[in-house]
Amino acid sequence: MQQSSEIFFRILGISTLRYFILAGIPFIVYYHLITKRKHAAKIQYRHASRGDFAREILHSMQTTIVFTAILYLVVYTPLKKFTLFYDGITDYPLWWLLAGPVLALLIHDTYFYWMHRLLHHRRLFRFAHLLHHKSTNPSPWTSYSFHFIEACTEGAVFLLIVVVVPMHLVSVTIFVITAFVINVYGHLGYEIAPLWLRNTFVFEIVNTSVYHNMHHSKFKGNYGLYFRLWDRLMGTEHPDYVKEYDAIQQRRLNNDPANE
Structure with missing residues (x-):
């Protein structure tokens, strides 16, 4: 029992350290060190308050505990x-160590889209998802800021993944870190995608920070996590997305002679 608790x-x-490193470094860089230089890339010009940041960190710690419990159940109990x-x-x-995380990301994106839309149902929203949407102007700290119910539904995808996809601990680590980095980018509050992305096929598939x-600012549309595919298929992509993205990237272009 003591060994189990130690594990x-x-x-x-480790999960807590990962959160503070992968969310904290972008926060320090973009919200303290180079705010003026990157002002043109800010999606919403206003900033969230310190109270918002404190709330987000507090609930992210709760989410981290939930995710840790799910991982522990899968790897270290008879559920395995x-x-x-x-x-x-x-x-x-050995190549499966990378293929597994790719499949996991695809499964996660599909799971997240439909779970996310369900949480936006008027009878569920205020109980489970409203807390996350209190961050109308998100920051990196928002990435794990979930209500306990949402944290459980978010984390449940890991159970689904390991039931259908063979995963080694190395693959799980790659998946978790990749997913969190993308999550931080989505909540960054700055659009840092390279300007050349707009004219590629990749832009038609992947989400951006603006997306x-x-x-968060409109409360509806753009439910996907990593990709635009489900939103486009289901007609839930916000109609002003591309226009908003282009406007912010044009701001960056005009503000930075080096085109960043």
Whole structure:
């Protein structure tokens, strides 16, 4: 029992450190060090308050505990035998260590879209999702700022993933870090995508910081997490998204002779 608690708190410590490093560094850089130079890239010119940041960090710690508990249940309890989680790094080809996280991201995006739309139902929104939307002008700290119910529904995707996708701890780590970095970018409050992205096929597929920021400011539309695909298929992409994105990128272009 003591060993189990030690493992749990070790994972919790690592997850907490990851949150403060991967969310904290962008926050320090964009909200303190180079605010003036990057002003043109700010999606909403106003800033959230210190109270907003404190609320977001507090609830992110709650979410971190929930996510840690789910990971612990999958990897370190008898629940593991009902999953495809594997320990031997050579149990599958080494290339699967990267293929697994890619599949996990695709599954997660689909799961998130439909879960997210469900949480926007008027009978569920104020109980589970309103807390996240108190951050109408999100920052990196917003990334894990969920109500306990939403944290559980968000974390449940990991159970689904390991039931259908063979995952080693290395793959899980790659998936978790990649997902969180993208999440931080979506909540950054600044559009830092390279200007050349607009004229590529990739732009038609992936989300941007503007994309998710509009969801926070408008409350409707742009429900996807990583990709635009489900929003475009279901007609839920905000009609002003491309116009807003182009306007902010034009601001950046005009403000920075080096085109960033």
